[in-house]
Amino acid sequence: MTRTVYVDGRYRPYAQAYVHAEDRGFQFADAVYEVEEVKGGLLVDERRHLERLDRSLAELAIARPMAPGALSRVLRETVRRNRVRDGIVYLQITRGVARRDHAFPSPDTRPSVVVTARSLNRDANERIAAEGIAVITVPENRWPRVDIKSVSLLPNVLAKEAARTAGAREAWFVDRDGFVTEGASSNAWIVTRDGKLVTRPADHGILRGITRTVVLDVAAAQNLGLEERRFSVAEAYEAREAFVTSASQIVMPVVSIDGRPIGNGAPGLVANALRRDFHRHAETG
Ligand code: PDD
Numbered sequence: 001m002t003r004t005v006y007v008d009g010r011y012r013p014y015a016q017a018y019v020h021a022e023d024r025g026f027q028f029a030d031a032v033y034e035v036e037e038v039k040g041g042l043l044v045d046e047r048r049h050l051e052r053l054d055r056s057l058a059e060l061a062i063a064r065p066m067a068p069g070a071l072s073r074v075l076r077e078t079v080r081r082n083r084v085r086d087g088i089v090y091l092q093i094t095r096g097v098a099r100r101d102h103a104f105p106s107p108d109t110r111p112s113v114v115v116t117a118r119s120l121n122r123d124a125n126e127r128i129a130a131e132g133i134a135v136i137t138v139p140e141n142r143w144p145r146v147d148i149k150s151v152s153l154l155p156n157v158l159a160k161e162a163a164r165t166a167g168a169r170e171a172w173f174v175d176r177d178g179f180v181t182e183g184a185s186s187n188a189w190i191v192t193r194d195g196k197l198v199t200r201p202a203d204h205g206i207l208r209g210i211t212r213t214v215v216l217d218v219a220a221a222q223n224l225g226l227e228e229r230r231f232s233v234a235e236a237y238e239a240r241e242a243f244v245t246s247a248s249q250i251v252m253p254v255v256s257i258d259g260r261p262i263g264n265g266a267p268g269l270v271a272n273a274l275r276r277d278f279h280r281h282a283e284t285g
Contacts, residue, residue, distance in 0.1 A: 004081040006115035025094030029152040032056035033092045037247045048210045065111040078115040087119040132255030132267040134168035140175045159184040179230040182206040186244035196225045211245040241268030251275035
């Protein structure tokens with residue numbers, strides 16, 4: 001089946017899904033994005049994702065390309081045309097096409113919109129979750145506004161590649177004080193020796209993950225003790241459990257950090273329970 005991509009008002013065959021050479025997303029990474037899980041053909045936590053998108057657009061003064069209802073229809077139609085039951089839908093919105101100049105183009109420049117959808121192998125993901133993943137740490141080298149979900153992802157790309165080279169699946173950024181900020185494409189969590197769930201506060205230093213927000217609800221429902229605070233790499237090495245959260249991985253247990261086994265080196269009970277209950281607390285529609 002040929003994949004179909006939505007580009008600026010048209011559903012195009014994958015091979016013809018182009019954006020313009022002077023698109024500011026391409027030339028300046030002047031763009032934002034969202035990633036939503038698709039489960040059973042339905043979008044997971046769409047409302048929250050579209051709210052975060054609105055915030056990212058507002059922070060960068062990129063115009064809303066269309067009303068949320070219309071955007072939602074495009075997301076669903078792209079999912080439908082690609083026959084995605086379990087997978088991911090991606091949305092990118094750029095400041096649009098204009099003659100190259102760093103400063104913003106004229107306000108009537110139309111934002112560009114791209115939507116892609118693809119299937120994920122749920123069984124393969126479950127197998128990975130049953131084994132847990134390895135993580136490496138890398139120095140934080142991103143700009144101080146990573147709370148905006150912008151497509152400026154070069155440090156994340158390099159961190160992820162470093163992880164892959166090291167035989168790991170994720171890289172955790174570590175700030176200059178030795179505290180973990182977040183993963184290259186996920187939020188970072190630990191469970192302390194005394195059973196407290198710890199994750200960094202969602203200030204400007206991390207992306208406020210939608211999965212993270214829902215996992216906080218799951219944790220409350222499970223009566224887990226929570227500390228929203230920074231944690232150091234040293235504390236993570238000594239943790240009972242570690243895991244990451246993201247739309248594509250939900251709750252993914254971490255079984256080693258920088259080659260050191262975490263806990264007993266197997267996925268932890270807390271991570272497994274949060275993963276199991278996640279979709280009961282997420283909004284699906
Ligand atoms: N990544 N932090 C970063 C840097 C991310 O890129 C992501 C998401 C998250 C988790 O956010 P959420 O729970 O809303 O997915 C945290 C997406 C999945 C991606 O880039 O593919």
